[in-house]
Amino acid sequence: MSGNRHVLAYTPNEQRGFSLIELMVAMVIGLVVLSAVTGIFLSSQRTYRTTEGLGRVQESMQFGFELMARDLREAGGNPCDVNLPIANVADQAGANWWTNWAQPLRGFDNGALAGSAAATDAVQLLLMGEEVVNVVSHVGTVFSVDDTVDFEANDVLMACDMRQLAVFRAGGVDEGANTISHSHTGNCSDILNVLPAPCDGTAPAYLYAQNSVISGLRGVRWFVADNANGGRSLFRAVNGGAREEMVEGVQNMQVQYLQGSDSGSYVDAGGVTNWQLVSSLRIVLTAQSSDAVGTDDSQLVRRLEHVVNLRNRTP
Template sequence: MAGLSLVELMIALALGLVVSGAAIGVFLANQQTYRSTESIGRIQESARVAFELMAREVREAAGNACSRNLPVANVLENQGQWWNQWQNGLLGYDNGALPASVGGTDAIEVVSASSGGAPVAEMTANSAQFKVSHAHDFVPNDILVVCDYTQASVFQATNVNAANVTIVHNTGTGTVGNCTKALGLPMPASCPGGQPGNSAETYKIYGPGSQVVKLRASRWYVADNGRSGRSLYRVRMAQGADQPAEEITDGVEDLQLEYLVEGQSSYVAAAPGLDWSRVVAVRLRLTLAGAERVGTDGQPLVRELQHVVNLRNRTA
């Protein structure tokens, strides 16, 4: 029997190359699809983490352990700090106004009452102390909120006795200081935000079942992460020096924030004169980029996602 001719052999080799090329092309296409899908998956994961953690804190802005929209007696002496912004709950920074953030990105500070705490057991009339019903983690100089279903008060604990669970809120001591030991409304004129012409101290008795919790605050922004990219960061704010920034998730290229004010129909950017105490919702818009260059022209995949958060303390 005659063997293959040279022409037949060349045809067979050519067909083999075509089949091999097709197989390699399918493999490369599948690999590119896999890399693109993986990049999108990571973007979606970063978005879920960012939105969930940010929304959890923004949702609780200006919140307390008792009820919503309570009148507040803030007797803290040192004004102009985050602990005096609890009634507002939020403070936004637009277009890189926060020094730690990347230029062109927004940032936000959120203040609320923390979870946990302890219920009031007894409060002595016309005094600067009260007792709670069980052990707690309060320490001197903590900024605390005490509330019932009629009012809330913000003060600094000037002394804490863990043995008999007594909390003291006197004047004249503390890193921030209290302008009065009375926790009621109206506040005297000597207090920042006090009633003009009022020299009387109004004592508020918080009865058993009232709640005492710590005041907490955090700052969210986008910054360079030192790995040739950007990340979303959170800083837990404290008296004196803030805690070190926590990297929440990487790949966040931009954060844009808009706010809905009660009675309005359009969201607006942070601006001087915005009444933060009337903000009822925040629209978060994140621009995220994948880590690998699997997009068009070898660029990373980029997605813009948004999420709207209602403030529980201000909406029914």
């Protein structure tokens, strides 16, 4: 018997891998994509750091300027009237600039203020303190007041009504009795009378009536100086005390002054002929970031310019 023999042929599926050239091309494409993604990430990170650093610099400068501008606006002010005659019996020898109410504003050019950095300007001003109390009675050298708040012996204070203003050093302050004495060895006189002169002793004693006002007096200096970190900062000093660091990174401050409201030109401090006529200031602060966060890995430098009007001298 003859039969046909059938042969079953098994052909496995052909399996084929990447060739070396295809693998190399894929790797190159992957590297290009990875490089592009890495570049975008680094660029975004650098942009974020730059934006964040710029924001910190501008925020710090704005904060410092607002504090300084608040002091400047109030220079020469008192609780009663800015045009009052003044009986200044405190430190008549002129040992302390912060009691010289006759000059509530003064500027310094190019490091002329002791302790300020070279080639930077500074501002010195006198203004009313934050504490204000009302007079209940004034007998002899003792004021009875509605509250002594934070006043202490030896503080420089101002008493005023609508007729005159007196600057004096406080003697004893009794919180329990709510009294403030103006009998103090640092005063040239206990007679708080403008006429004929506050310290010649010939005028009758001036007694302030009920509802007269007593406030503190602050002498404030704003300046740029070297800080403890090897850079520069904007500093503030009150009544000859230790300096306070207000804004780190401020490299320079330049200030110009306008005399009178009708004058159109600002001048440096050396060009001011009468400080009593200065009505506004133009201030330029230059700050530098502490870190190299610029797009070219450099420190950011920014300038902030503002004009501040003195409220007590602006019509």
